[in-house]
Amino acid sequence: MACRISEVVLGCRDPEALAVFWCDVLDFVVLDREEGCVEIGPREGFGGPQPTIILSYRDEPEPGKARLHIDVNATDRDQDAELERLLALGARPADVGQRGDEGWHVLADPEGNEFCLLKARLAPL
Known part of the structure; x- marks a missing residue:
C-alpha cells in the first residue's frame, strides 16, 4: 500500500483572494471554509485523482524560500x-x-x- 497526495497546504495573507486566483487557474471550486482557511479542489471534491489545496491564513510569510x-x-x-x-x-x-x-x-x-x-x-x- 502506498500513500498519495490528497491536499497541499499553502500559507498566505489572503486565503479568499488566492482561492479566486487558483480556482480560475485550475478550474477548481471552493469546497470548504473554516476560520482562516479556504479549501479548493475539483468539482468532485476531496479524495479524487487531484489533490485539494488548502489556503491557510498566515500573518507573515514564513522565513526563507518555500520548499x-x-x-x-x-x-x-x-x-x-x-x-x-x-x-x-x-x-x-x-x-x-x-x-x-x-x-x-x-x-x-x-x-x-x-x-x-x-x-x-x-x-x-
Missing part, C-alpha cells in the same frame, strides 16, 4: 496561450535564476508564491 511549489500544465491550449491567460488572471513572471531556454515558465501568484507552467499539455481529467 514546495505547484507545477501546472495546460489542458486545452498550448503553453503560450496558457501563459497569457495566467498573466491576465494576476500571475506575474518570477526570476529564480532561469537561463531562458527552459521548457517552463516560473510565475508567482498574487501573493508571490512561485509556481511553474510546464510545456506539455495534459488531457483534462
Whole structure:
C-alpha cells in the first residue's frame, strides 16, 4: 500500500483572494471554509485523482524560500496561450535564476508564491 497526495497546504495573507486566483487557474471550486482557511479542489471534491489545496491564513510569510511549489500544465491550449491567460488572471513572471531556454515558465501568484507552467499539455481529467 502506498500513500498519495490528497491536499497541499499553502500559507498566505489572503486565503479568499488566492482561492479566486487558483480556482480560475485550475478550474477548481471552493469546497470548504473554516476560520482562516479556504479549501479548493475539483468539482468532485476531496479524495479524487487531484489533490485539494488548502489556503491557510498566515500573518507573515514564513522565513526563507518555500520548499514546495505547484507545477501546472495546460489542458486545452498550448503553453503560450496558457501563459497569457495566467498573466491576465494576476500571475506575474518570477526570476529564480532561469537561463531562458527552459521548457517552463516560473510565475508567482498574487501573493508571490512561485509556481511553474510546464510545456506539455495534459488531457483534462
